[in-house]
Amino acid sequence: MQGVWKKSAGSNGEKRTKALQKGTIAYIIEKLLMRPVETARLPARRCMTILSMGSVITLKYEFTTIEKKWQKKWLEEKTYAAEEKSAKPKFYGLVEFPYPSGQGLHVGHPRPYTAMDIVARKKRMDGYNVLFPIGFDAFGLPTENYAIKNHVHPAKVTRDNIAHFTEQLKMLGFSFDWDRVVDTTDPAYYKWTQWIFLQLYKKGLAYKATMPVNWCTSCKCVLANEEVVEGVCERCGAPVIRKEKSQWMLKITAYAQRLIDDLDDLDFIERVKLQQKNWIGRSTGAEVVFKATTGDDIVVFTTRPDTLFGATYMVISPEHAFVKQWADRLTNLKEVEEYVAAAARKSDFERTELAADKEKTGVMLQGVRAVNPVNGREIPIFISDYVLATYGTGAIMAVPAHDTRDWAFAKKFGLEIIEVVSGGEDVQKAAFTAKDDTGILVNSGFLNGLTVKEAIPVITRWLEEQGIGHEQVNYKLRDWVFSRQRYWGEPIPMVWCDKCGWQPLSEDQLPLLLPDVESYEPTDDGESPLSKMTDWVNTTCPCCGGPARRETDTMPQWAGSSWYFLRYMDPHNDKALASKEALDYWSPVDWYNGGMEHTTLHLLYSRFWHKVLYDIGVVPTKEPYQKRTSHGMILGLNPHSFDNLSTEEQERLTAQYGGEKGARAHLVEQYGEMADHPIVKMSKSLGNVVNPDDVVKEYGADTMRMYIMFLGDFEKAAPWQTNAVKGCKRFLDRVWNLHEGQIAPGEGYSAANESAIHKAIKKVSDDIEAMKFNTAIAALMALVNDFYANGVNRADLKALLLMLSPFAPHIVEEMWEHLGFGVAGMACQQSWPVYDESKTVDAEVTIAVQVCGKMKTTIQAAADSEEEAVLAIAQADGKVAKAIEGKSLVKTIYVKNRLINLIVK
RNA sequence: GCCGGUGUGAUGGAAUUGGUAGACGUAGUGGACUCAAAAUCCACCGCCAGCGAUGGCGUACCGGUUCGAGUCCGGUCACCGGCACCA
Numbered sequence: 001m002q003g004v005w006k007k008s009a010g011s012n013g014e015k016r017t018k019a020l021q022k023g024t025i026a027y028i029i030e031k032l033l034m035r036p037v038e039t040a041r042l043p044a045r046r047c048m049t050i051l052s053m054g055s056v057i058t059l060k061y062e063f064t065t066i067e068k069k070w071q072k073k074w075l076e077e078k079t080y081a082a083e084e085k086s087a088k089p090k091f092y093g094l095v096e097f098p099y100p101s102g103q104g105l106h107v108g109h110p111r112p113y114t115a116m117d118i119v120a121r122k123k124r125m126d127g128y129n130v131l132f133p134i135g136f137d138a139f140g141l142p143t144e145n146y147a148i149k150n151h152v153h154p155a156k157v158t159r160d161n162i163a164h165f166t167e168q169l170k171m172l173g174f175s176f177d178w179d180r181v182v183d184t185t186d187p188a189y190y191k192w193t194q195w196i197f198l199q200l201y202k203k204g205l206a207y208k209a210t211m212p213v214n215w216c217t218s219c220k221c222v223l224a225n226e227e228v229v230e231g232v233c234e235r236c237g238a239p240v241i242r243k244e245k246s247q248w249m250l251k252i253t254a255y256a257q258r259l260i261d262d263l264d265d266l267d268f269i270e271r272v273k274l275q276q277k278n279w280i281g282r283s284t285g286a287e288v289v290f291k292a293t294t295g296d297d298i299v300v301f302t303t304r305p306d307t308l309f310g311a312t313y314m315v316i317s318p319e320h321a322f323v324k325q326w327a328d329r330l331t332n333l334k335e336v337e338e339y340v341a342a343a344a345r346k347s348d349f350e351r352t353e354l355a356a357d358k359e360k361t362g363v364m365l366q367g368v369r370a371v372n373p374v375n376g377r378e379i380p381i382f383i384s385d386y387v388l389a390t391y392g393t394g395a396i397m398a399v400p401a402h403d404t405r406d407w408a409f410a411k412k413f414g415l416e417i418i419e420v421v422s423g424g425e426d427v428q429k430a431a432f433t434a435k436d437d438t439g440i441l442v443n444s445g446f447l448n449g450l451t452v453k454e455a456i457p458v459i460t461r462w463l464e465e466q467g468i469g470h471e472q473v474n475y476k477l478r479d480w481v482f483s484r485q486r487y488w489g490e491p492i493p494m495v496w497c498d499k500c501g502w503q504p505l506s507e508d509q510l511p512l513l514l515p516d517v518e519s520y521e522p523t524d525d526g527e528s529p530l531s532k533m534t535d536w537v538n539t540t541c542p543c544c545g546g547p548a549r550r551e552t553d554t555m556p557q558w559a560g561s562s563w564y565f566l567r568y569m570d571p572h573n574d575k576a577l578a579s580k581e582a583l584d585y586w587s588p589v590d591w592y593n594g595g596m597e598h599t600t601l602h603l604l605y606s607r608f609w610h611k612v613l614y615d616i617g618v619v620p621t622k623e624p625y626q627k628r629t630s631h632g633m634i635l636g637l638n639p640h641s642f643d644n645l646s647t648e649e650q651e652r653l654t655a656q657y658g659g660e661k662g663a664r665a666h667l668v669e670q671y672g673e674m675a676d677h678p679i680v681k682m683s684k685s686l687g688n689v690v691n692p693d694d695v696v697k698e699y700g701a702d703t704m705r706m707y708i709m710f711l712g713d714f715e716k717a718a719p720w721q722t723n724a725v726k727g728c729k730r731f732l733d734r735v736w737n738l739h740e741g742q743i744a745p746g747e748g749y750s751a752a753n754e755s756a757i758h759k760a761i762k763k764v765s766d767d768i769e770a771m772k773f774n775t776a777i778a779a780l781m782a783l784v785n786d787f788y789a790n791g792v793n794r795a796d797l798k799a800l801l802l803m804l805s806p807f808a809p810h811i812v813e814e815m816w817e818h819l820g821f822g823v824a825g826m827a828c829q830q831s832w833p834v835y836d837e838s839k840t841v842d843a844e845v846t847i848a849v850q851v852c853g854k855m856k857t858t859i860q861a862a863a864d865s866e867e868e869a870v871l872a873i874a875q876a877d878g879k880v881a882k883a884i885e886g887k888s889l890v891k892t893i894y895v896k897n898r899l900i901n902l903i904v905k
Numbered sequence: 906g907c908c909g910g911u912g913u914g915a916u917g918g919a920a921u922u923g924g925u926a927g928a929c930g931u932a933g934u935g936g937a938c939u940c941a942a943a944a945u946c947c948a949c950c951g952c953c954a955g956c957g958a959u960g961g962c963g964u965a966c967c968g969g970u971u972c973g974a975g976u977c978c979g980g981u982c983a984c985c986g987g988c989a990c991c992a
Contacts, residue, residue: 270909271909271910274908274909275908275909275987275988278907278908278909278987278988279987279988281991283991283992285992300992301991301992302992303991303992304992315992360990384990385990386990386992387990387991387992388990388991388992390991391991391992392991392992395992396992397992398992399992403992404906404990405990405992406992408990474991474992475991476991596986596987597986597987599987600987600988633986677984677985710917710918710929710930711917711918711930712917712918713918713919716910716911717911717985717986718917718918719917721916721917721931723931723932724916724917724930724931724932725931726930726931727929727930727931728930730930730945731929731930733944733945737945774917774918774919774929774930775918775919775920775928775929777929777930778918778919778928778929778930779928779929780929781929781930782928782929785929788946846925847925848924848925849925850924850925850972850973852972852973853971853972853973854973855925857925858925890972891972892972893924893972893973895924898921898924898925899924899925899973901924901972901973902972903972
C-alpha cells in the first residue's frame, strides 16, 4: 500500500522504518506481491485468502477474469435493458450500427461506441430510463462479393460475421440492450423497410426514371461507384462507361426546403448543419426565356440576372432536347452529333479529369441563334458538357465577363467579353465575379449605376412584367437512385403488368422474401441476379390478376439504415414497424453520434424518410435526431514513412540516397505521395490496422476503453500509439492498488481530498456532457495522484469509483464488491455523485502578478480578495518591488482570483 | 478551384473561451528498491545564456487591436477532410 507507506517511508527516499523479518507471513506476501506491504494494514480475511489459495490471484488486478465475470452478470441480469415504461425521464442514445464485415471490429469502432456508452452509463446514474441499442446493417456489396468468391450463401456469411461482431462488442463491456438487436437482413425487419417503400410509392415519392449507371465493357455488368477505380473496372481493368438504365428513384428533392429549414431547431454540430445545407445547395436566381431563331423558347437558369446585358452566347447541355429537335436545321450536324456521342461515352473519371484541366470543349450550333431579350442582340448557341443536363434547365446564358467558366470558354472560342459590372480588374484578363456591393452596373441600360444587390430585384421585376422570366429557386440536391442490380438487398415490392403498368404489392404480402438463387453473379445483360429466378419473377398482377413480372432490382444499403432507430423502440412488433406507444415514448433520438462521412447520405436520407413517415402520421416528431455529434478517425503509423522506419533503416537509406532528403524522395517514389506522411489512415494494404482483440487480450477492456477515450480530442482525428496504452493500464493498476490495504473508514470525504473530489466531480460531469473525455480522464488521473499523496478513506474511494464507473466499468464493479459497497447494488446502478459548488473553490488562490503586462511572479491571497488587499501583497513581493522601483503606479488591472497587472511609468 | 477544419515541447494532447502556456499521459534522464531485470516509488524534463539567483526568447509565418493574444482582426504558408464545371 504505497499510500500508507509513504507516511512512514517518506517522500525523499528514507529507508523503511520497519524491516520485515524473513519467514514471516508479511514477508512472504510482500515477496508474492513484489511490493511493500504492512500486515497490520492488510485485513485478516485477505491474508487468509492469500494463504488458503496459495497464490495472490485474488489480490492482483486480473482483468481477464474480472471482465468475464461482470460481463456474464450484466448479460444474465439484463442490467442494461431499457424499461418499457418508467416514471423516470427517458434518454435515447444512438450510435451508428456497424456493417458486419469479415474482418471484424477494428479500433475505429470502439471510439464512438465507448463514448456513447459512457454517456449512456452516466445518464442511467443521473436517473434516466436509457435506451442504448445496437444492431447490424448487414445487406451490402462486400458480403455479396465474398459469397461469390467463396461460394457461400451471403446469409450464412452475414450470420457468421454478426456472431463474431457480437462477441467482440460484448468483450468491450458496452452497456447495449442486447434484447433489442436488429439485423436489416432479417425478413421480420425488412418487411417494414418494404412497407415504407410502399408508402413512398403511394405518396408519389417513388418513380421510375432512366439514369446512367457504371457499365463495365468487359464484365458486361453494372458496377457500384466504389467498384470503379480510376475509370476502370476494379475486377478486370476494362474501361467503365455510362449506360442508361431504368431505375427506381425517390423524390428527396420534394423535401429539400424542409430539410434545410428544420435544421434550425436541431442541436447538430455546426459542421454537420453546414455540410447538409451546402449539399442541398439552395440557390435563388431567375429563369429567363431566350427566343431562338427557330421560334423556340430556350429557358435558362441564372443566379445573376443582373448580368443579362453581358450575355454574349448561350450554352446548352449535349443531352438537351433541342439538339435533336433542331437536327434538320443544323449545317454542322455531323460535328454536333459526334460531340454528343463523345460526351455520352465519357466516364465520370474522364469528366473529372477535364474539370481539373479546366480545358473547355464544345461545338457551336450552326444554323440556329438566340436573341438576348434585354437588348435584342443575336447571339450564338453552343453545346458543351460543362453545362449539366441535371441542374437548372440544362441551358445557360453565358456571361464571360463575370463567370470564370464562361470566361475560359469564351477565351478558347474567341467570343466577345462585355463588362457589365465595374469595380474589378480588366475583364479581358479575368472574370470579375463579386456578388456583393463592390460592383456597379455599366453597359446595362436601365440598370446602370445600381449595385449588383440593387439590380437583381429590378431586373427580376422587369422580366416578370415582360412575361419572359421570374424568380426561381434551385437545389443541387438530386433525387435518390434507389435501385441496385444486386442480390444481397431488400427486394423492391413492385410488380410490372403489361396491362396495368407498375403495381405495388399489397401490404399483406409482405415481407417479399429474397429467394435463394444458385449464383449471385451479376448477369451479362446488367440485370439483377434475381432476374434469372423465373419461378420467382413470374407472378400475377395485384390489380387485374393477369400474368406479371416482379421487379428484380433490390434496394441500396441506405434503405435499412434509414429507419433502424425506430425499430429499436419496439424491435419485436409484427403488427407495425413499432407501436404508437413506443414511438411516442422514445422519439426522438436524444443524441446520435456518428461519422462525418455519413453527413450527406445516411443522415440526410433518414431525415427524409422520417419526414415522410411524419407526414403520414406514423411517427410523432418532424425530425428523427435531436442532437448529432461526430467523432474523428483513428489514424495509424505509416510503415513506409521515413519517420517511422527503424534507426538502422533510416541510416541505410540516408547513406544510399545521399542524405535524408534523398531517402525521403526515394520512399515517395517507391510508395507514392503517402510515404510523405508519418501518420495515415489505417488500412489493410498498409498493414497498420490495430485489432481491438489484441489490446483487450494484453491490457483488458477497461484499459482499451480508457485509452481510446484518452488519446485526444474526440472530435478530431488522432493517431493510435500502442506504447501509450500502458499509461492507462498503469492508471488502473494504481486505482486497483488503492483498495488493497486498509482504508480509513470515513463517512464523509477526508479533509485532505474533499476539495479535489468536488472539483473532479464537477469537471468529469461537465466533460462527459461536452464529449471531452480526454480531459475527464486526466482529471481522474490527477485525483488518484492526490489520493496517493494524501491517503484515502472509504468515502473518497467511493466517489472515485462512481466517477470511473462509466469509463472502466469492470474494474469498478470488482472493487465496489471487494469494498463491501455491493449491498446497495452494482456501482453502475448508483446515483452519480453530486458536487457542492462552494467546495470547488479554494480558500486561498494563486494570483499572477504582471508589471506592464509582463509576468513577474505569483502570490497567494484569500479567495475573492478585493483589489487593494491583493495590490498590497503584490507590492510587498520582492520581485515586484524590484520591477516597479523608482517608477510611479499609473493604473492597476485586477481580475478576481486570477491576475493583477500593475501599470507603471 | 470552392467549402469546412487544423497548425502548441521529442511525442499524444491541455489551457476556466482575452488573464500564470505546456494540465494529464508517452518517451527520456537521474535516483531508491533488487544479486539482476521487470514492476513499483521519488525527482527532473520548451529553447538560449549563466555555477547560481536570475535574465531573455517561445503556441506555423508577417502585421494589427489590447494593460494583456495560443485565443480576436487582416494577410501569408503548410497540412487534413469533403465536393468537384451546380450557371
